[in-house]
Amino acid sequence: MLSNGGFESGDATWEKWGVPEVTESESRSGTHSLLVKINSGGASSTVSVESGKKYAVGLWVKFSAAGAVSANIGLNTFGSQEGTIPIPFTGSTSWEYQEIVFTATDDTSSMRIAFWNDSGIDYYIDDAVIREAVDQEKPSIPGELSVTHQPQALILNWQGSVDNEGVQAYEISYKKFGTDTWSAATAAHDQSQIRYSYTLDGLDAYSNYFIKVSAVDTSGNRSDAATAIASTGGPNLLSNAGFESGTIGGWEVWTSLETTQTEHHGGDYSLLVLPNTGGASETVAIEPDTSYVIGFWIKSANGNSQDANVSVSFFGPGGEVAVPIPVQGTTEWQYRELVYQTSANSTHARINLWNNSGENYVMDDIQIAKLPPVPAELLPSTPGNSVASEVTGLSVELQWDPSTDVLGVARYLVSYKEEDEQQWTTIAVPADHQQSVYQYSVNNLLPSTSYAFRIYAQNETDLLSDYASVTASTLQMNPVNPAASQEARGLLNRLYDITGNGILSGQHNYYEAPNEWYQKAADLTGYYPGLWGSDFAFYTGGDIGALRQQMVNTAIARWNEGAVVALTFHQSKPSDGPTAGWSSVQGSYTEAEMTELVTPGTDLYNAWLAQIDEVAQYLKQLRDAGVPVLWRPYHEMNATFFWWGGKPELFKQLWVNMYERYTDYHGLDNLIWVWNPNALNAWSFEEAPYYPGHSYVDVLAADIYNNDYQQRHYDELLAIGEGRAIGIGENGELPNIDTLKLSQSRYAWFMTWPGFLTDNNTLGTIQSLYSNTYTLNNGETGLGPYVPPIPESYVIDDFEGYDGLDANLANKWRRNTAGNSVTAALDGTKKHDGLYAMRLDYTIGDPGFSGVYRTYSDSWTGAGAIQFWLKPDASKRQLTVQFHESNGEVWEAGFTLTGKSARIVKIPFTSFAHPGWFQGGNGIVEPDTIKEIAFYFGQGEGKPGSGTIYVDDIEAVKLSDDEGNGNNGNNDK
Known part of the structure; x- marks a missing residue:
């Protein structure tokens, strides 16, 4: 219901308080988010709501x-009453989603998301949403599921479920043991019912069934299932069970038993048991140590509260054992049963009945039936003959024989881990009962690593078998070039060793100054990057050979110092020549031209060949110096940024041509071939169609800008490479270390593009990443991280940034509405420097103060005073300067407005004290984080009335060593 919830249309529809700003430096999705600086806030558009409806309100x-x-974020509600419901966030440095569900009451007509940042740390918000809430809460499990037995039928009984939105129905699934086919039934929900009954008819006699009952609510959410195992009986051993002969033949009559057609449960007759009468069924032969169901339907004529006296007698050499079957008096037909395990010497049984209730009873459909044995073992059997049938550097194929299970195997669970680790990863493999042997390949493993595997069978009740155990060690991964040098093999092994254990820091460098940004990163952080990168480029001036030689010499030096070397090639169009420039690199070829370029013997192919052969001579120098190279040619091919992009089949041929020329012809066995698409975004295409194949690629990487570290980009690289080593080929914003550890741990390196290091990342972000123990650098500089020098002054406001508009000034310098009137305006006649100063027209009377303030998010580290230009009004009233620290502590210092001469006022922090109304704080001025500055007027030694002063060039400044406390603000400087 919110428009522009992701800020992709800037700040349209959002109200902003203070200085929130739409930014591309962070985004949860899309390309924009809102940076909410300290002491800033705002609100979304207001949306109308309907009473009684539920709404989900959330944001990242x-x-x-x-x-x-x-973070202070909340849902504002409006109507006859207004309210705020907080949306809590934890302060995470990773994107965190929180949502509340709000039910609109009769007095609520609209709502919005509102926020204010008083946390002391800037934060970003993105993808805000207000929508009708979709119920995702499952109903409770149907309770107390029980089953009674009928010939070829089962009666299910359960207690009703509860749900926040209301249960709609009960879904019943059942199947016979040893079969694969499930049957289904549905029972309607009735709010007035506490217990439910449902009869499953048409079942096979003398069979075991597995039963599941789930509740479904009005939104389609399904509860967990209540489960039961139940059995249908065999043939009824009683010959006159339903009295359809119209007689009581076969029954022993003690007194006056008779049949009746007045009441019957099934058929036309039932047994009438008058008061003080009774008898027994025929005696039937039974088997020892066997389960039997003895059951009957019964009802009372008048619902007498007394119970009928019904029992079952079991006979054997040891005599008679009578087992009662409780029956409660009711005028409705009820089914009663006894499930009984006979003893080792049982031979016969019969049903006994005697009516001492004082009321007539009728009975019908009486049975004594044998129940099938329930298997003692309900767990699936252990998967058999489990082996590792095939092992590669990145996968292990497991093989096993199917398990058997009376309930039916539903799936196999394959768990695996490195042998020396604790955490298991589990994959579900669906069961296919047509398979005589299962084979499953566990992929994305690490080479040269020992793994433990466990294979479980799981049945329909989620019961697990014992596990079959397999151990296997993956093979070493070798470069795709069979003749790769030992150094190249060592580099590839190093990348795999890093995988999951850390990430190499990396810094690209322009060819003109191949060490500039590598050294810049070291100066800023105190650590040399673990990876040094550069480019053969598209040289437009100077001596191309000398520039390339300088770059190669630098690569050799960095490798000898321990850094990994990564090189790319922004190749000019072969038809333009090697020094044609950036516009040539970003040029394009038609389909026909590109086809010619990749076809040996053509003019375009020969021009291309000449360019890459020249580059090969420099790569040979690196080979001969023992320097392996992460060779990253033709990157971002899944877009139309460069002439080699946008044509997947022709690009793959281009790649293979270069691989074969460099490997087979030039013998460049020091190259690790890195295929590097752009992370999928609005300007690029799906990556997979451009992949040349495993025979030509060692490592995969993605270029990630705009902080677009989506899990999808990571997962896609792993999927395309089937577990091959991956990296971040280029980045603007640095990756988040928490994300790397938790969900993107297989990235082996990142490489920041030169200017983006400082343009797109704060010093704190850079230093935090490089100093993290997860980051693998090339050693310390010994100089420590860069500490920015403390400036001589911090500009608080010089009044030049308001486009000369009083309205813009008033949006920053706001009146304290609790005080008297005061108006802030720009003045171009009475000023210190620049074009404008701020004029303050104020009134003192009742109330006895007035003032203006502005929120201000900055640090004045190292400053010792507040200084500003002032032209007073000789009113002898009091002017107070006040500022607030981000921790809430308030400081102020005041002086008398004397004279009318303009002067510089400097007030040392040692002259500031807490105002009388402020309580708390640590009593120490800490100018590292400031959130507000203000000017207040009081009557002082003057009289009530109005006045005007002018203020300009407000700064926080250093104090010299001999200034001490400085002046008191009344002196000209």
């Missing part, structure tokens, strides 16, 4: 740094 939040406890 990510903090720019650790340490925040919460």
Whole structure:
């Protein structure tokens, strides 16, 4: 219901308080989010709601740094009453989604999302949503499921489920042991019912059944299932069970038993048992140590509360054992039964009945039937003959024989882990009962690693078998070039060793200054990057050979110092020549031209060959110096950024041509071939169609800009490469270390593009990533991380950034509405410097103060005073300067407005104190984080009335060593 919830249309439809700004530096999805700086806030558009409906209100939040406890975000509701419901966030530095469900009451007509950042740390919000709530809560499990037995039928009984939205029906699934086919039935839900009964008819006699009952609510949510195992009986051993002969033949009559047609459960007759009468059924032969069901339908004529006296007698050499069957008096037909396990010496049984209730009873459909034995073992058998049938560097194929199970095997669970690790990963493999042997390949493993595997069978009741155990060690992964050098093999092995254990820091460098940004990263962080990168490029000036030689010499030096070398090639169009420039690199070829370029013997092919042969001579220098290279040519091919992009089949041929030329002709056995598409976004295409195949690629990487570290990009690389090593080929914003550890741990390196290091990342972000123990650097510089010098002053406001508009100024410098009137305006005649100063027209009377304030998110680290230009009004009234720290502590210092001469006022922080109304704080001025600054007027030594002062160039400044506390603000400087 919110428009522009993801800020893809800027700040349209959003109200902003303070200085929130739409940014591309972070986004949860799309390309934009809203940066909410400290002491800033805002609100979404307001949406109309209907009473009685439920609404889900949620958004994603990510903090720019650790340490925040919460964010002040809430749902504002409007109507006859207004209210706020908080939406809590934890302060995570990863994107976190929180949602509340709100039911609109009769006095609620609209609502919006509102926020204010008083956390002390900037945060981002994205993908805000207000929508009608979709119920996702499951009903409770049907309770107390029980089953009674009928010939070829089972009667299910259960207690009704409860649900927040209301149960709609009960779904019943059942199947016979030893079969694969499930049958289904549905019972309607009735709110007035507490217990439910449902009869499954048409079942096979003398069979075991597995039964599941689930509740389904009005939104389609299904509860977990209540389960039972039940059996239908064999043939009824009683010959006159339904009295359809119209007689009581076969029954022993003690007194006055008779049949009746007045009441009957099935057929036309039933047995009438008058008061003080009774008898017994025929005596039937039974088997020892066997389960029997003895059951009957019964009802009372008048619902007498007394019970009928019914029992079953079991006979054997040891005599008679009588087992009662309780029956409660009721005028409705009820089914009663006894399931009994006979003893080792049981031979016969009969049903006995005597009516001492004082009322007539009728009985019908009486049975004594043998029940099939329930298998003692309900667990599936252990999968048999389990072996590792095939092992590669990245996968293990497991093979096993199917399990047997009376309930039917539903799936196999394959769990695996590295042998020296604790955490298991589990994959479900669906059962296929047509298979005589199962084969399943566990992929995305690490090479040269020992793994433990466990294979379980799981049946329809989720019971697990014992596991079959398999161990296997993956093979070493070798480069695709069979003749690869030992150094190249070692580099590839190193990447796999890193995988899951850390990530190499990396920094690209322009060819003109091949060490500039590598050293810049080291200066900023105190650590040399673990990977050094550069480019053979598209040189437009200077001596191309000298520039390339300088780059190669630098690569050799960095490798000898321990850094990994990564090289790319922004190749000019072969038809333009090697120095044609960036516009040539970004040029395009038609389908026909590209076809010619990849076809040996053509003019375009020969021009291409000449360019890559020249580059090969430099790569040979690296080979001869023992330097392996992450060779990353023709990157971002799944887009139309460069002439080699956008044509998947022709690109793959281009790649193979280069691979074969460099490998077979030039013998460049020091190259690790890195295939590097752009992360899928609005400007690129699906990656997989451009993949040249496992025979030509060692490593896969993705270029990720705009902080677009989607899980999909990571998963796609793993899927295409089937577990081959992966990396971040280029990045603008640095990756988040928590995300890397938790869900993207197989990235082996990142490489930041030169200017993006400082343009798109804060110093704190850079230093935090490089200093993290998960990040693998190339050693320390010994100089420590860069500490920015403390500036001589911090500009708080020079009044030049308001486009000369008083309205813009008033949006920043706001009146304290609790005080008297005061108006802020720009003035171009009475000023210190630049075009404008701020004029404050104020009134003192009742109330006795007035003032303006502005929120302000900055640090004044190292400053010792607040300084500003002032032209007073000689009113002898009090002017107070006030500022708020982000921790809430308030400081102020005041002085008398004397004279009318303009002057510079400097107030040391040592002159500031807490206002009388403020309680708490630590009593120490801490100018590292400031959230507000203000000017207040009081009567002081003057009189009530109005006045005007002018203020300009407000700064926080350093104090010299001999300034001490400085002046008191009344002196000209």
